[in-house]
Amino acid sequence: MNEIINKKVKFRDLGKMDYQEAWDIQESVFAEIVAKKIRNRNLTPDLQEMTDNYVFFVEHPHVYTLGKSGKEENLLLDQQGLLDHEAQYYKINRGGDITYHGPGQLVGYPILDLDNFFTDIHKYLRFLEEAIILTLADYDIDAGRIDGLTGVWIDHIEQKNPRKICAMGVKSSRWVTMHGFAFNINPDLGYFGHIIPCGIDDKAVTSLSKELGRPVELEEVKIKVKKHLADLFEMEIIE
Numbered sequence: 001m002n003e004i005i006n007k008k009v010k011f012r013d014l015g016k017m018d019y020q021e022a023w024d025i026q027e028s029v030f031a032e033i034v035a036k037k038i039r040n041r042n043l044t045p046d047l048q049e050m051t052d053n054y055v056f057f058v059e060h061p062h063v064y065t066l067g068k069s070g071k072e073e074n075l076l077l078d079q080q081g082l083l084d085h086e087a088q089y090y091k092i093n094r095g096g097d098i099t100y101h102g103p104g105q106l107v108g109y110p111i112l113d114l115d116n117f118f119t120d121i122h123k124y125l126r127f128l129e130e131a132i133i134l135t136l137a138d139y140d141i142d143a144g145r146i147d148g149l150t151g152v153w154i155d156h157i158e159q160k161n162p163r164k165i166c167a168m169g170v171k172s173s174r175w176v177t178m179h180g181f182a183f184n185i186n187p188d189l190g191y192f193g194h195i196i197p198c199g200i201d202d203k204a205v206t207s208l209s210k211e212l213g214r215p216v217e218l219e220e221v222k223i224k225v226k227k228h229l230a231d232l233f234e235m236e237i238i239e
Helices: 019-041 079-084 121-138 189-194 208-212 218-233
Strands: 008-016 054-059 063-066 088-091 098-101 105-111 143-146 149-154 163-173 176-184 236-238
Touching: 008 218, 019 054, 019 088, 019 105, 019 176, 054 218, 098 105, 098 176, 098 189, 105 218, 121 143, 121 149, 121 163, 121 176, 121 218, 218 236
Parallel strands: 008 054, 008 236, 063 088
Antiparallel strands: 054 105, 063 098, 105 176, 143 149, 149 163, 163 176
16 A cells, blocks of 8 residues: 555646557556565655646547456457448456447547545546436436456346446556546447347447437537546546
């Protein structure tokens, strides 16, 4: 546990960015924080350095990502199919199965030293889900969780037509997190038809604009999600 607690979080909106480029940024920041924590272990408390926290928002071009526990057969496109749909494909080091990122989707990458907040990865995932649930409540949409399925769902209680609106997959090492959530605002949902999303073949995928029956500005949603994250984690956002 850090002797110095830092609840300040540096926020950066990366705008529209290639997946690999954003991944490289994550990896660099993640490695820097982990390295600092390792150095701190060999120092007396008065010499330890404060660890930083970050939240990145980004919008990716069409891309499919497969988590380390995923199955390649859940991608239903071959190499030519990916080219035809102008989509990329990456195997990555987060948990979870396959998912899609693309234009009109808000992707959030919190890189937090959980020693600054709480050392509980399950609580961390629930807080990420809760930020999305509260944002959807701002639009009068009732969303929640389904037991055993990470992410945020519509029709989560009766489950007559359960549909995922936000997928999640994270990695953590020494209580430092990376990767995060993908919140469907105005994406082309047709791209989800080329995968078995998160390995779940009996439930649908939806978006905020589809549920509301109207377009929604991504910038408007970013403000709401950022506020709820700040409130839940009791963090101070530094622009």
